[in-house]
Amino acid sequence: xxxxxxxxxxxxxxxxxxxxDSEGLSIEVTPSGARSWKLSYRFNGA
Numbered sequence: 888x889x890x891x892x893x894x895x896x897x898x899x900x901x902x903x904x905x906x907x908d909s910e911g912l913s914i915e916v917t918p919s920g921a922r923s924w925k926l927s928y929r930f931n932g933a
Contacts, residue, residue, distance in 0.1 A: 889914060897922070 889908045897906060899920040907913035911927040 894922070 889906065889912055893906070894914060897914065897916050899916060899918050901918060903915060903917050905913045905915040905925070913925045913927070915923050915925060
């Protein structure tokens with residue numbers, strides 16, 4: 888699960904990376920330290 892505490896501990900690395908939970912939510916961290924949230928979902932099973 889992505890909590891506020893987990894989000895605070897994410898440090899920038901030399902390459903872009905992401906940390907995901909089991910519900911389709913993930914956060915992507917760039918080398919500059921910027922963060923963006925991503926949500927993956929399916930509609931009608933597609």
